[in-house]
Amino acid sequence: LSPPLVQRQELLRTAVVQREASRAALLKSLRDSVKAGEWQEVATRLNGFDEADIKRLSASLSVGEAANTRAAVTQYLAGWPHEQMILDALDAGRAEVARIGKIYAAYEQAIAKPDWDRAAKQLNGMSSSDIESRVAALSPSQLGALEVAARVASQRVALACTTELARRQSPGGARSVDSSDAGDAGVPNSPSGDIVGALVVGGKYLGDVVRFEKAAETALEAGEVAAQGVRATIGLTEIASDAVVVAKVASTAVGSAGVGVAATTAVPVLGVALVAAGGVAAGVGIALMPLAIAHASVVAKTLGEFGGTLPPGGAPNDNAKRRHHANIHAQGPDVEEDKEPNHSWDQGTPITKVQGHLGIESVKELCTRSQLRNRAEAFRRATTFVDRTLHDAPPPLFRSFYGNNNARVDVEIVTGTAFV
Amino acid sequence: VTSESPDVVTRALGDLRDLLAQHDDGKEIDLERLLDVATEVAHTPAGLRALVQLYGDSKNAALVRVVTFLLARAVAREKRPQELAPLVWSLVEQIRTSDASARSNMLVAIGHLSRLGMPFDGPPEAVSKFLKEALEADPMVQSAAVSAIAGIVGGGFLDRLPPTAVNDLWRRLSHLKQTTNDDLVKMELRDLAAFLSTPPT
Numbered sequence: 001l002s003p004p005l006v007q008r009q010e011l012l013r014t015a016v017v018q019r020e021a022s023r024a025a026l027l028k029s030l031r032d033s034v035k036a037g038e039w040q041e042v043a044t045r046l047n048g049f050d051e052a053d054i055k056r057l058s059a060s061l062s063v064g065e066a067a068n069t070r071a072a073v074t075q076y077l078a079g080w081p082h083e084q085m086i087l088d089a090l091d092a093g094r095a096e097v098a099r100i101g102k103i104y105a106a107y108e109q110a111i112a113k114p115d116w117d118r119a120a121k122q123l124n125g126m127s128s129s130d131i132e133s134r135v136a137a138l139s140p141s142q143l144g145a146l147e148v149a150a151r152v153a154s155q156r157v158a159l160a161c162t163t164e165l166a167r168r169q170s171p172g173g174a175r176s177v178d179s180s181d182a183g184d185a186g187v188p189n190s191p192s193g194d195i196v197g198a199l200v201v202g203g204k205y206l207g208d209v210v211r212f213e214k215a216a217e218t219a220l221e222a223g224e225v226a227a228q229g230v231r232a233t234i235g236l237t238e239i240a241s242d243a244v245v246v247a248k249v250a251s252t253a254v255g256s257a258g259v260g261v262a263a264t265t266a267v268p269v270l271g272v273a274l275v276a277a278g279g280v281a282a283g284v285g286i287a288l289m290p291l292a293i294a295h296a297s298v299v300a301k302t303l304g305e306f307g308g309t310l311p312p313g314g315a316p317n318d319n320a321k322r323r324h325h326a327n328i329h330a331q332g333p334d335v336e337e338d339k340e341p342n343h344s345w346d347q348g349t350p351i352t353k354v355q356g357h358l359g360i361e362s363v364k365e366l367c368t369r370s371q372l373r374n375r376a377e378a379f380r381r382a383t384t385f386v387d388r389t390l391h392d393a394p395p396p397l398f399r400s401f402y403g404n405n406n407a408r409v410d411v412e413i414v415t416g417t418a419f420v
Numbered sequence: 421v422t423s424e425s426p427d428v429v430t431r432a433l434g435d436l437r438d439l440l441a442q443h444d445d446g447k448e449i450d451l452e453r454l455l456d457v458a459t460e461v462a463h464t465p466a467g468l469r470a471l472v473q474l475y476g477d478s479k480n481a482a483l484v485r486v487v488t489f490l491l492a493r494a495v496a497r498e499k500r501p502q503e504l505a506p507l508v509w510s511l512v513e514q515i516r517t518s519d520a521s522a523r524s525n526m527l528v529a530i531g532h533l534s535r536l537g538m539p540f541d542g543p544p545e546a547v548s549k550f551l552k553e554a555l556e557a558d559p560m561v562q563s564a565a566v567s568a569i570a571g572i573v574g575g576g577f578l579d580r581l582p583p584t585a586v587n588d589l590w591r592r593l594s595h596l597k598q599t600t601n602d603d604l605v606k607m608e609l610r611d612l613a614a615f616l617s618t619p620p621t
Contacts, residue, residue: 121603323452331496331497377607380607381604381607381608384603384604384607385563385604387603388559388560388602388603388604389560391521393521394451394452394454394455394482394485394486395451395481395482395485395486395489395519395521395522396455396485396486396489396521396525397489397521397524397525398489398492398493398496398524398525398528399524399528399564400496400528400531400532400567401567402531402535402567402570402571402611406535406536410496412493414455415452415455
C-alpha cells in the first residue's frame with residue numbers, strides 16, 4: 001500500500017531538502033578543491049555531477065583552473081564514461097583550455113615517467129607562475145635532474161630551476177611563508193632577525209636576506225651597483241617583476257643610502273635588504289651588507305632628470321651608451337594598420353630571454369581571441385626562437401613566424417644584444 | 421616605407437657614401453650610424469632600390485646585412501610588396517656574403533613574398549642555390565630556409581624550380597628532418613610534412 005498523501009508529501013519534501021543539502025555540500029567541496037588547487041579532487045568531484053551541472057560548473061572555471069582540471073581529467077579519469085563529456089565542457093568556447101591542459105598533462109606524464117627533457121620542454125610552454133609553482137613542488141633530486149635537462153631544452157626553465165635551488169639553499173628559503181608574518185612590501189620579516197629568504201635578482205643568487213626595509217618614496221644616496229636583472233625575489237616573495245638595479249649602499253639608514261654611480265644622484269628605491277655576506281649557512285662570522293633594490297626604469301628616469309650617467313638597469317661600463325633595441329609584434333591580414341599588438345625594448349642593458357618571454361606574453365595579451373587563435377603556432381615558434389637565439393646587432397635580424405592564414409609574429413633585433 | 425620627398429633619400433644616400441668613404445680610408449665603421457643612415461635611405465621604394473642596386477653585391481658584409489634587414493622589414497610591412505619583389509630576387513642573385521643574418525633576412529623576405537602569392541621571377545638556379553646553401557648553414561639560417569621553402573611550397577611555386585633542384589631540396593630537407601636537434605628547425609619542418617611524405621616525381 002502506498003503511504004497516505006500527507007506522508008508521501010512529507011517524504012518527498014525531506015528527499016528534496018536532503019538532495020539540495022547534499023548538492024550544496026558537493027558544490028562547496030568542489031569550490032574548496034578549486035581554491036586549494038587540488039585538481040585531481042576537482043576532476044573526480046566534477047564527475048559526480050550531472051551533465052547540465054558539469055557544463056555550468058566548467059564554464060565558471062577560469063582558463064587556468066579549467067586547464068588544470070583538464071589535465072587531471074585526462075590523467076585520473078582516463079577511460080571513465082564521463083571523461084570526454086567533461087573535457088568537452090571544459091573546452092567549450094575556449095580553445096586555449098585544451099592547449100594549456102594538454103601541456104599540463106604532458107608535464108605530469110613526463111614527471112611520472114620520468115622524462116626530464118620532455119618535462120622541461122612542457123614547462124617552457126607554460127606561464128612563469130605555472131613554472132615556478134611546479135618546480136617548487138619537485139623533490140631535490142627531481143629539481144636537480146630537471147635543471148640539467150633544462151640547460152639544453154629551455155633557458156627559461158633552467159632559470160626557474162636555478163632560482164628555486166638558490167631559494168632552497170637558503171635556510172629561510174626552505175620554510176613556507178605565511179602571509180600573516182609578512183613585513184613591508186609583503187616580505188616576511190622575522191622579529192628575531194632570522195633569515196627571511198634568498199635574494200635572487202635576474203636568476204642570480206645574491207645572498208640571504210636577514211631584514212628588508214621598505215623605502216617607498218625615500219630617496220637614498222649612491223653606492224656601487226652590485227647586480228641587475230629582470231625580477232627580484234626574496235624567498236617566495238616577488239619584490240619586482242620588471243628590470244631592477246641592486247646597489248651596495250654606504251649606510252643602512254633609510255634616507256641616507258642609495259643607488260647610483262656618481263654618488264651624487266639620489267634615487268628612490270623599493271627597499272634596502274640586509275644581506276648576510278658569507279658565512280651564514282655555516283653559522284660563522286655574519287657580515288651584513290645593505291643592498292638597495294630599485295626599479296631600473298626609476299633609476300633611468302631619476303638619473304635622466306638629474307644628469308646621472310647610469311643607463312636604465314645598467315652598470316657603468318664601456319657600453320654605457322649602447323642601446324639595446326628590439327621588438328616583437330603580431331602582423332598579418334587580420335591586424336589593422338597601426339593597431340599591431342606590439343612590445344618593444346629600447347634599453348641600456350641586453351635584452352634577456354625572460355624579457356623576451358614576457359614581451360611575447362605582452363603581445364598575446366594585446367591580441368584578440370581570433371588573432372591569438374590564428375597565431376598559436378607562431379607564438380610557440382617565436383618563443384622557441386627567443387630560447388635558441390643570442391644575437392648581437394648589428395647586424396640587425398628580422399624573423400617572421402607563421403600561424404594560420406598568414407597570421408604571423410615578427411621579431412626584430414635592431415641594435416644591441418638579445419636574448420641573453 | 422613611405423612616399424617621402426626624394427630629396428631626403430638623395431641626402432641620405434650622400435651621407436651613406438660619406439660614411440662608406442671614411443671606412444675605405446681605413447676608419448672603423450660606426451655600425452649603428454650605418455644602420456641609421458641606411459634606414460633613412462630605405463624610407464621609399466626608390467631608396468631601397470638604390471640600396472640594392474648600389475650595394476647588393478658589396479663585399480662590405482656589414483652593409484649587405486643592413487640592406488637585407490631593411491628589405492626584409494619593408495617587404496613585411498609594405499602594403500604593396502609586389503613593388504619590392506624584384507629587389508628581393510635581384511638581391512638573391514647578387515648577394516655574395518654567407519653571413520648568417522643576411523641570409524636569414526633574405527629567406528624571411530622570400531617566404532613572405534611566396535605566402536603572398538608572388539612567385540619568384542629571378543633565375544631559378546640562383547634561388548635554388550641560395551636555398552640549398554642555406555640548408556647547409558647553422559640552425560638559425562636552416563630554420564629560416566625551411567620556413568621560406570614552406571612558403572614556396574604553400575604558394576604552389578615549387579614547379580618554378582628545375583626538377584633536379586626540387587629533388588635536391590627534398591633530399592636535403594629529408595636528411596635535415598632525420599638529423600636536426602634544433603627545436604625551431606623541427607617546428608618549421610612540420611609545415612613541410614605533406615611535401616616530405618613522398619619523393620617528388
